Amino acid sequence: MNRKAGFLLFLSLIILAAAPAKVMADVKYPTYTLNSYSDLVYMQPIYYPDSVYGNDLTVQDPDHPDKTLPSKLQGPKDIFIDKKDDIYIADTGNNRIIQLNSRGELARYITIPDSPLNNPEGVFVTDAGDIYVADTGNQRVIKLDANGLLVKEYGRPESRYIPESLKYDPVKLIVDKRGFLYIATNGGYQGLIQLDPDGEFQSFYGANDAKFTVMDGIKRALYSKEMYANEISKLPGSINSVTTDEEGFIYTVSGGDIEKNQLRKLNTRGDNLLTAESEFGTASDGSYGEYLISEVKKAEQKVQLIDTAVDRTGNMAVIDQQFKYISHYDSSGNLLYFWGGPASTSSNQLGLLQSPRALDFNSHGELFVLDDQMNLVQGFRLTEFGNLVSAANQLTLNGRYEESEKPWREVLRQNAGFTPAVFGLAKAAYKKGQYEEAKELFRLAGSQEGYSDSFWQIRLVWFQKNFSKLVMLFLIVTALYVGVTKWAARGKKRKSSQPLHAEKRRFLAELKHAFYLLRHPIDGFTAIRYESKASYLGAGIVLVCAIVSLIANEYMTSFSFNKIVIREIDVISIMLRFLLIWFGWVLANYLISSIYRGEGRFRDVFIGSSYCLLPFILIGLPLAILSNGMTMSEASIYGFFDKGMLLWIGLLFFWQIQSIHNYSVGETSINILLSAFTLIMIAVMVYVIGGLGGDLLSFIREIYLEVSLR
Template sequence: MASMKKQRLYLSLMLVMVMLALSPHEASAEVPYMTNSKDSNGDLIWTQPAYKPVRIVGSGLTVPDKDKPGNKVASPMLNPKDLFIDEHDVMYVADTGNNRIAEFDPEGKLQRFITVPDSPLNKPEGIFVTAQGDIYVADTGNKRVVRLTSEGKLLQEYKKPDSPIIPSTYIYDPVKLAVDKRGYLYIVTLGGYQGLLELAPDGKVQSFFGSNQTRLGVLDKVKRLLYTKQMYDNEVSKLPVSISSVTMDANGLLYTTSSGDISRNQVKKLNFRGDNLLKGGSAGKSGNKVFGEVSHFERNESGGKGFIKPQLADLTVDRFGNITVIDKQYKVLSQYDANGDLLYFWGGLSADSATQLGLMKSPIAIASSSNGDLFVLDDQEGIIQQFRLTEFGALVNKANAMTLQGRYAESESAWQEVLRINVFFAPALRGLGKAAYQQGNYEQAKTYFYEGGSKKGYSNAFWQIRYAWFQAHFSTLATSALIAATAWILINRLTLYTRWGKAWRSRPKSTHSVRVQLRHIFTIIRHPIDGFTAIRHERKGSYLSAFFLLSLAFGAVMIFGLYSSYLFNPVNPQRLNLILLFTEFASIWLGWVLCHYFVSSILQGEGRFKDVFIASSYVLLPLAIVGIPLAILSNGMTLSEKPIYSFLFNGMVIWIVLLVIWNIQSIQNYTFGETMVNIGATAAAFLLAALLIFILYGLSGDLVSFLNEIYEEVRFR
């Protein structure tokens, strides 16, 4: 026993040593936070710091003392809301609480405060400076945008425009803005769900730009379908989420962040038509992209529990095209490449009692300098923190820049060095995949894309491999198919009138009950209503055949999860727990059968439990008939054939649904209307039963803990 304990102790020590050896010591030694990334499966991985904090800008600010000339008094930034860095690395801060703009030189030294004495600012929240030196301020408290000269003199003001495009209920409270090279303004207004307000240089309204889509739940869609127009108009309006910030890159493309109740497309890269260019990304993930890498399940302000979503307050685009966003909720910076694919994220909450370099209390704005450094504005502390690229971050940027420019071969050595530092870094694997693909090494490219989680790249590489294979083997395949077809025709012709051929065709059919029941599968396929009726009235089924069909259906589900192509399989086969899969399959199917039987008994159904059990097993036939061949065929498909795959998969689902309807209608002797009522009641009963089981499971855990505590207390007394 003692030796076993020693072995466990030694094993634990070895594991700790291995983890320490593999962990990025730089992160703990040089910076006060961990830098994280995600692998191809979306799992969190530690990586070397990409940025390190170097200094704080904006602390110890002073202004001349009005009462004592020659002296100065402290004048810290108060609740600043925006930060902008121009092409000369001069920093401008919208010092909201002090009604001024603070200007710092590239070394972080205060140059001046801009206050516009002729028309004082009132709680300015946004700042933008053009290449010509014109300063645009979102003067929120005055409900206007002002254009200033580089000396801070008022040139123009943009108040609420009068236009038929502007709704009468529109509230014009500018909070952020960007200005393009033509002088057109793109203004974020507080709560403006219509999108960015686009104004011409003369202040005329052009359009609303880049708005978010209305987020409708299932209940809202049902209401739209069933309610009259008057009834739906009386409902509380569902409005799109408003934009929280806007910035512009060197090419004139606009980027926006959105916060609030939104889980996808929180960051957008907009072209001149307002289309989002970040959907999908180079990794080739289907659907809309998700930004903000931290989300916790905890109690919210209303007392309930749920996922507290990220709140993306601002973003910046550096000279490499990387997009860095601020999550104000979790005090985290997340950086993505130009395609919106995650590079890494880092940060954390600063202590309340002190200012900690690298950690933040309330990050509200971010900007990048010409050399790629990041500057983060903290509105609670009234300071700016500067983050500088590390060697690792610079290496990733160098490799990624060459990849985005199409210089794949040149990027290979840089990506190899990144991969040497962090073998799980997914962007490096995708970069190497692109390099291998350009060089025609499609097998290696396919491997890299698979390990890097790029389905789009994997599909392209596999298409090339498949094309080359067909070119090399087409003549053999065509000849084999022709020989097989000819042989089949000849054999049928030659054996048509022979004695043994006639004997084979007229052989007596087996009367064995199990074989008869299994042959009933073909009846269900051809004539489902007659087939289910025969199960009820002609006993064309047994528990043995039902269990056989259930085993076949579970086998199909297992094959689907284990052997479907990586391009179409939503589950990682390496993580597929067959015991858990069987438990889920059996629980759902048996739960449905029991609920359906009890509901049918109440609703005067004629089916016995045996009939319901056996017939419900035949309902799963499409899983084996379509699912297994589809899983096998998917391994020869690329994303180009996704419509074919989706058609077959959706056809299988529709076939199962139809079999459920015909099964209930035939077994219970219902009309179609009664069948639909039964299905709805069964679904409700199933959900209620699942909820009760979940509650009982939770209570049983508490009960066991309670009894265990009583036992321990009695035992020690």
């Protein structure tokens, strides 16, 4: 290398070292999503840690005006980003509000010398620049103008609708475009307190539903008023935080013992607009806040959602204090992805969290997370992949499905397991009229509704194309039926010159009796007991047919009514579970009947219990086949036959026990309850004996190995 080249290289290194380059920090946390069947899918990072704020704050030294002293955050509780991307932090431990500009530089400390703040836990800034503070320690909400001057105080409102037991400790708040305040109080189970701009109480808004179990219903029915009053009150959970979006919807998150609908999107009437069932199966149980099952160390550990934020596109993010994950959902409540993880208590790692407390988005989609244990704010920026997902999702949410197709395909190219991308492509195909492709994509996305709508369009096109042929076929079949019926009525049935074999005659008689039993169940089961109208062979054939129907039902039922992955169907497992439960019931019923004045033999119970499964063969299998020509528009018809079949089977079991054992209705009911209890006890005994047997075998094996090795 000559001198000139060496000098240029040295100069280049100096320039690069001096340049204020922004380098992406290493991502220390994983990012996940769930596919349409709730299987965990690993993703490339959506956000990467970009910056840290609040760790270099200073104040002027009162003894040395030319010097500054460190003034770190102390237990901050809230963060808010206004329309100019200025950051406001409720610095609770220091009794102040901190304002940073859009670059994260300190703009000012907001204090009120004439009426000092006391542990403020919430802050909200309107588009006009007015600052509202939940001054928790002073049990008030205050309004400041853009200059930080006190304008108004909102103390405890006076109203006969507010119970005396309400503890007025404001922790979070928002202000809508009308100037109405929505205040979340510490432990306030009544919901948000709604005040008008003058501070007059309007109503309680958006309260959670009280948890009411079956046992509570039994207690209410059986207990006297005095006894029930002594029970622990069933109160709804309190709201932890509240936020709003540009359209005026109000979002709340709740923690504690609430396991469903912890995240809610409320309209002006307080109705929750988030559907309980996800469009692609990732939040189908109405619960929010994702985590890894492997990280649950104790049974009592539950998701503790502490705050939520909404970006400019309507996507929601919630933060969980328990497992330290941030979960992102689209505007309908469908899971997009979740990421994060706990930081080490001994050291701080950029991107990881120790005690996440609040979060908010700026106008560029950057996310800011406040940690009240690390006493700082971490900024996260979308990665290239994250920007691609955000752009595609925004097009889908705006109904521009065809435009979203290209970015969604690129997302799938980079991550083939990302369900929202499949769902977006399915919507695009449906919009373009490509219903066959849309149907398969909706199946992959786990959307039964989308699958059904696509099939409805396919079926409509097919009927329109083949209507004339169907009418002609119907007329031909009708004519043939009428002709054959008349011809059969004129002729006489020929009698077979060769008599049937005795076994064949018996089998045909049993088959005929099975259909007679369906029309006259009590007489039919009585004939099994006292006239030996059935045999083990016939019962075995019915049982085998029932198992075949059960397996075929799993394979052949339309995806619109049965969301099961065919490759995951375990035929052996289905057969074993069915036979164990069925035979366990036969054994339990026979044992109870032997004690409880039953007249039936084991043979009668076995045969009768198998014949009770006939409706599953006659209705279940045809219904599974016909479901492939049905859509969810005919769900009521499908449900009628499906539930009717189960009811029919249940009634047959009831009449079978009543007839075979010669019971009254009351005795039959008692017998069924005792048989069910016995079946449970048998299952417990088998489980215990199996566990002990396994331990015994392991012990014997260890002794054998010990002896043989010596």
